[in-house]
Amino acid sequence: MDFRARFAPSPTGQVHIGNIRTAIFNWLYTRHCGGEFLLRIEDTDLERSTKQAIDALFECMKWLGLDYDGEVMYQTSQSEHHKQAARDLVARGCAYELNPGQPGSPVLFRLPYDCDSFPFVRACGRVRTELAVDAPFSISRAGLTWSVVNHKGKTVENAAGLAGFKDLRVFDGAGNVIFTLDASNIREIEALVEPKVIAGAAAFEFLRREVFFHDLVKGDLAKPLDGIKDLVIIRSDGSPVFHLANVCDDVTQRVTHIVRGDDHVENTYRHLFLFQALGFTPPTYAHLPMLVNASGKPYSKRDGDAFVGDFREKGFLPEALFNYLSLLGWSPGDNREKMTRQELVEAFSIDRAQRSPAQFDLVKLVNMNGMYLAEMPLARFESEAWDFAGRWEWRASASRELFSKVAALMQTRTKTYQDVNAWKYFFCGELEYDPKGFRKLLSDETTRTALAALADIFERKPSMNETEVEQTLREVESAHGMGACRLNQPLRVAVTGVTVGGSMYETAAVIGTGDCASRIRKTLALGSAS
RNA sequence: GUUCCCAUCGUCUAGAGGCCUAGGACACCAGGUUUUCAUCCUGGUAACAGGGGUUCGAAUCCCCUUGGGAAUGCCA
Numbered sequence: 276m277d278f279r280a281r282f283a284p285s286p287t288g289q290v291h292i293g294n295i296r297t298a299i300f301n302w303l304y305t306r307h308c309g310g311e312f313l314l315r316i317e318d319t320d321l322e323r324s325t326k327q328a329i330d331a332l333f334e335c336m337k338w339l340g341l342d343y344d345g346e347v348m349y350q351t352s353q354s355e356h357h358k359q360a361a362r363d364l365v366a367r368g369c370a371y372e373l374n375p376g377q378p379g380s381p382v383l384f385r386l387p388y389d390c391d392s393f394p395f396v397r398a399c400g401r402v403r404t405e406l407a408v409d410a411p412f413s414i415s416r417a418g419l420t421w422s423v424v425n426h427k428g429k430t431v432e433n434a435a436g437l438a439g440f441k442d443l444r445v446f447d448g449a450g451n452v453i454f455t456l457d458a459s460n461i462r463e464i465e466a467l468v469e470p471k472v473i474a475g476a477a478a479f480e481f482l483r484r485e486v487f488f489h490d491l492v493k494g495d496l497a498k499p500l501d502g503i504k505d506l507v508i509i510r511s512d513g514s515p516v517f518h519l520a521n522v523c524d525d526v527t528q529r530v531t532h533i534v535r536g537d538d539h540v541e542n543t544y545r546h547l548f549l550f551q552a553l554g555f556t557p558p559t560y561a562h563l564p565m566l567v568n569a570s571g572k573p574y575s576k577r578d579g580d581a582f583v584g585d586f587r588e589k590g591f592l593p594e595a596l597f598n599y600l601s602l603l604g605w606s607p608g609d610n611r612e613k614m615t616r617q618e619l620v621e622a623f624s625i626d627r628a629q630r631s632p633a634q635f636d637l638v639k640l641v642n643m644n645g646m647y648l649a650e651m652p653l654a655r656f657e658s659e660a661w662d663f664a665g666r667w668e669w670r671a672s673a674s675r676e677l678f679s680k681v682a683a684l685m686q687t688r689t690k691t692y693q694d695v696n697a698w699k700y701f702f703c704g705e706l707e708y709d710p711k712g713f714r715k716l717l718s719d720e721t722t723r724t725a726l727a728a729l730a731d732i733f734e735r736k737p738s739m740n741e742t743e744v745e746q747t748l749r750e751v752e753s754a755h756g757m758g759a760c761r762l763n764q765p766l767r768v769a770v771t772g773v774t775v776g777g778s779m780y781e782t783a784a785v786i787g788t789g790d791c792a793s794r795i796r797k798t799l800a801l802g803s804a805s
Numbered sequence: 806g807u808u809c810c811c812a813u814c815g816u817c818u819a820g821a822g823g824c825c826u827a828g829g830a831c832a833c834c835a836g837g838u839u840u841u842c843a844u845c846c847u848g849g850u851a852a853c854a855g856g857g858g859u860u861c862g863a864a865u866c867c868c869c870u871u872g873g874g875a876a877u878g879c880c881a
Contacts, residue, residue: 511879635817
C-alpha cells in the first residue's frame, strides 16, 4: 500500500504531550498500514527555533520508540525550493505580489476564480448580502472588502478573496446593477493593485461555492469560499511562509496521509488549492482534537508540566506513557487498556479516533506506570531503579547488592521511579522520622522496653534471616506481655522512621539485624516525644 | 462579530435505532486478605448538557438552545 505519513513539529520549544500524541497516532497508523513514517523539522521560524529543542525532540522520540523511515527533512534546507515554487506560481498567474514592482512586497497565493472543476469545490446556490450604508465597498486583486450591519446594529467589516464571488452583481439602493464580476472581467480585476471603490453599493449577490473534503476522523467538512482570503506565501523579507513550505514539503516527501491537530482544519481548506496549483492531488486528512490540560485548555508551550522529557525525569516508563497517550482520544473498541506496542499497532485504526478533546489525567498514567513496573522482570526493574537513583546523594554510598534485595522487596509497591527515593532508609542510618508515627508508636513505655530488649538480641545475632526476625519478635512481645505483632510497627518506625514499607521481617533482615540494633538505640535515645 | 468543530460517570472511554435497568478502566467509598503500606478479592456511589421533533421504539437520526474549543497572522 502506498502510504506515507509524517510528523512535522516546529522546534520552538519543548515538545509537549499534545505534540507527541500526534506523533504517536501518526506512527501507529503508519505501522498498522505498513507505510513509511517520515520526520520533518519545520524550523523556518529562525528566531524561535533552537538546537536544544531539536535535540530534545530526537531524544523524546527515541525514548518512546518512535522510529522514523528515511532521513530527517529540515524545512530550512528546502528554502530554495519554496521560493522557486512561489516564483513559478507567480509566473503562472496563481500568485501575485501585493505591491508589484516595489521591493519588499509580500507574495500572495490566489484562490483561483476558475475552480468549478476542482474535485474539492462545489456550488451552493446564489447568496444575497445587504451592505451597511456609507461603509466602503471595494475590490482589488486581493479580493473584496465590505461591511454589513449585524443584529446589534453594529457595522462589521469583512474581507475575502475574489474566488468566493462567482458571478457577482452589485446593486445600488434603487436596485440597479452598478458592478459585475464574472469570467469576462476577472483578469482585469486580478490585475487591479489599488482597490477600486464602488460608490453607492447597497447589496450584492453571487454564486456561493464551498470547499469540501472528507476527514478521516471528523467526517465531511466544508467551508464557503467567500469566507476565505488569499494567503501570504512569501513575506516582505522574502522568506516562505508555513503554508507554502508545508505543502511543498508534503509534495516533496510524497506524503499521502496527514494526521495533525484540528487547529489546522481551517488551513486545510486553503492548502487544498495549493496542492492543486502545484499540480498534485491533495493527501488524505485526519484532524485530531486537541489534548486539554487539567483546566480544560488545549496544551501549549506554556504548559510547563507537560514536556515529554519531564516524564522521563519523573520516573515514568516510555511504554507506559506510550500506552496511556495512545488511549487518549482512541480506544480499540473492546475493554483492553494495557496493551503492548504490537497490540496497539495491530488494533489501531484512525477512524476510531475520538472527535472530541481528551483531558490528560496524570493519576491514571501513574496507575498504568505502576502496572508496567510491577510486571517488569526484576533484573530490569533493579537496574533501571539503580540508574534512576543516581540523582540522589544516598546512592553514592549504597551497596549494589543491598540495592538488589531492596528492589525485590519494593517492586510491587513502586508506581514511578521517583518512589525509589523513599528507599533511602535502607542505605542511610540518618532517619527522617514521621512525627505522627513516632508519637503514636514509640511513646508507650512497655514498647520502648521491649524494643531495647530486641536491640540486645539483634546485637548478639547481627544477621538474622526473615524467619528468625519474626520468631524473635514473637518471643520479645510475649516476654513483655504484648500481643502478637504489636511490636512490628514500633520497630518499623525505630529502624526506618516511617510507618509504611515492605514486610517488616524482610525489611529488618535486609537492613541487617546488627544495624537494626544500633538504629533502635539511636531512636530510643531521642526520647519518647520527639 | 463571523465561520467551522465538539458534547456519555469527576477523568479516559464502550455505544452505528431494540442486545442499555447505559458496559469497562482510573479515582473515590465500604468490606475481606495482609504485621503496616502496596498488591489481590468483593461490593458501592457516579453519566447520555437542556428542550423540541422523527419513530412502535432514540445515548444513537433531525432542529433549536446552552456550554466548550478552533480559525479569522507577513506564527507554525
